[in-house]
Amino acid sequence: MDLNYSAEELAFRDEVRAWLRANLPGDLREKVESYAHLSKEDLLRWHRILASQGWVAPAWPREWGGTGWNVVQRYIFEEELGFAGSPMLIPFGLSMCGPVLLRFGTEAQKKRFLPRIYNGEDFWCQGYSEPGSGSDLASLKTKAVREGEHYVVNGQKIWTTLAHYADWIFCLVRTDPSTAKRQEGISFLLMDMRAPGITVRPLILMDGAHEVNEVFFDDVKVPVENLVHEEGQGWTVAKYLLGYERMNTGRIGESKRQLARLKQYGAGLMHDQRWRDRLSRLEVELAALEITNLRFLDRMRRTGQPPGADVSMLKIKGTEIQQGLTELMMDAADPAANDPLATAIRKRYLSMRKTTIYAGSNEIQRNIIAKMTLGL
Amino acid sequence: MNFDYNEEQQLLADSVRRYLAKSYDFEARKRIVAGEGWSADAWAQLAQMGLMGLPVGADHGGFGGGAVDLMGIMEAFGEALVVEPYLPLVLAARAIERGGSAAQKSAVLAAVVDGRAKLAFAHSEKGARYALDALQVRAAQNRLSGEKSAVIGAPLADHLVVSACSEEGIGLFLVERTACEVKPHRTIDERLSGDVLLRDAPAEPIGGGRALLEETIDFGTALVCAEAVGAMKFACDTTLEYLKTRKQFGVPIGTFQALQHRIVDMYISLEQARSMACLAASRADAGGDARAISAAKIKIADAARHVSQEAVQLHGGMGMSEELKVSHAFRRLTVLAREFGDADHHLARYAAL
Secondary structure: OEOOOOHHHHHHHHHHHHHHHHHOOHHHHHHHHOOOOOOHHHHHHHHHHHHHHOOOOOOOOHHHOOOOOOHHHHHHHHHHHHHHOOOOOOHHHHHHHHHHHHHHOOHHHHHHHHHHHHOOOOOEEEEOOEOOEOOOHHHOOOEEEEEOOEEEEEEEEEOOOOOOOOOEEEEEEEOOOOOOOHHHHEEEEEEEOOOOOEEEEEEEOOOOOEEEEEEEEEEEEEEHHHEEOOOOOHHHHHHHHHHOOOOOOOOHHHHHHHHHHHHHHOHHHOOOHHHHHHHHHHHHHHHHHHHHHHHHHHHHHHHOOOOOHHHHHHHHHHHHHHHHHHHHHHHHOOOOOOOHHHHHHHHHHHHHHHHHOOOOOHHHHHHHHHHHHOOO | OEOOOOHHHHHHHHHHHHHHHHHOOHHHHHHHHHOOOOOHHHHHHHHHOOOOOOOOOHHHOOOOOOHHHHHHHHHHHHHHOOOOOHHHHHHHHHHHHHHOOHHHHHHHHHHHHOOOOOEEEEOOOOOOOOOHHHOOOEEEOOEEEEEEEEEEOHHHOOEEEEEEEEOOEEEEEEEEHHHOEEEEEEOOOOOEEEEEEEEEEEEEEEOOHHHHHHHHHHHHHHHHHHHHHHHHHHHHHHHHHHHHHOEEOOEEHHHOHHHHHHHHHHHHHHHHHHHHHHHHHHHHHOOOOHHHHHHHHHHHHHHHHHHHHHHHHHOOHHHHOOOOHHHHHHHHHHHHOOOOOOHHHHHHHHHHO
16 A cells, blocks of 8 residues: 555656646736636636647547546646646536547547647537526427428527637537437537527626526527437437546645645634634545545556546535635635635635536435445 | 555455454354453454464564554454454554563563463543543552553453653553453443553553654554444445335335435545545554544544444434444444544644644
């Protein structure tokens, strides 16, 4: 038993760390560290810096720009990104649409979309949830009717993150309303956000930020060449995506940075035993999560198998820790202060409540473990 | 990075587990508890497998094993809720191995390895809680006076390793069992324990002082973490089994989401605890790391409380009954959560380091 990284892994970490120190623009890091809003241009700027280094899509096959790193290296890389305070890489193209096309796309689709995703030329968003279909995603109603060489799409998506930035959206739509199993009538479509009939309406969240949207489809014509995999196979595609690349849901590097920040920001409270104990318990939870994550990686590396359903626990614990840290950060702020940082910290507390809801609520994650791992 | 036991560690843990499954199942354990509170036969078998020699160096016929070498065994003991006083033997033998004189080692350790001699680690005192500096047992001119309490295995031990204060500070002493008076009792988790009265009892100092005492306790804490992981694994598995078989309203109660989410959280606690037990054992072997070991004990104490309480609750009335092993796991986990310091103690220590 050896819980330490190997000398090669440490050297890799140091290489990534040194590169980030030299190449992460100070103004972007400052924005991230002060919890400021990141514009579309900010996000794309960072994306393109990583792309030019060849590091923007490590998990992709080498021929499409992947790095060939193993799972441990990929994990180290992502942790270092979070730890350094880099802007988040928007996952919809890089780790959702990209992997789907790599697995199910035609050669033409890959050639058309993958390089543009890689280089940050197309900004993608994800059209899954609908007003009546949240956790029960398979009940979705947005319908696509084949008419000649097009699908005609009508319906509505909701909670669509950054749709107002997006050039493209990948959607789950119902192509056959008559199937016995409702999962069977679903297809996976790629749509140009500039297509006539698409309307994006902002949904402002409780922190006042515009991050998510409603997207309406009104007789939108989508060329059939934008269907991924076969008609009626959309659920298979969606399930593949669920099992893909779920090793960083714990966001441990990011939480480590927040913890260090909190110790500094809340330094004046360290004499208070109640405060200290709350902080210590979170620090211990984070240490345990990091080792649990490494145990999963070690298992993946040895067996060559994709992660099992039990990695859902990384999402559950990781988001609980993220929320715990933001709550402590808010409590560390002087209650009478209304400077920009104190205000941003309070708003972040509001905003971070989303983490246990998005990407499969933590209750859905528990359902997954209960069913898939425990056999209930 | 590697989270597996090596082949030797795995083989030993497997053979201990096989032996316990065959000869130390819940029925056998009941008979042991109802009898003398330990099993001479089990002790001999475990000695034959080489367990007693694990903490002892090769010079005295042992294997010089560390915490990771012992981890799989402690997990297996935790799963089977073994009542044999093995951990006190490990800690006392290890202290002698590290701080004892050549004469002490040859007088005690060879007999330990072949299973003839038993040892106890007499540290806790009434009123001291978990603080080292509150010890009241005094050492002067190689004699000890005072009282040690809740010393696991004391009624069986041939020799005791006792912590005491002298003019030179806190240190460890070797005392013959016959030189003290032992009042036996059973702990709430059914282990044979004793209060040890020392009235000017002849004692030989063991070197190493306070540092060795602290290190011994940290080592013990790491092993308690592993034992708790085993007991939690049993509690989780047996509760899962119960959810799948117990029917109410015409269906297995495991079909109810209210219960599904709770058992998922139990397994998450178990995995988080296992991670910290790995950390504690590896750091104990890498020269010790008080902060990491306290961190582990905080997590293990919290997880033991969570898992044991939920295991009983999800079993309903049956969880309360003496008849089911799960209630005994509850008792063991309640004790392990506090052994060598509860969560509050380790939170204070963690923050101070």
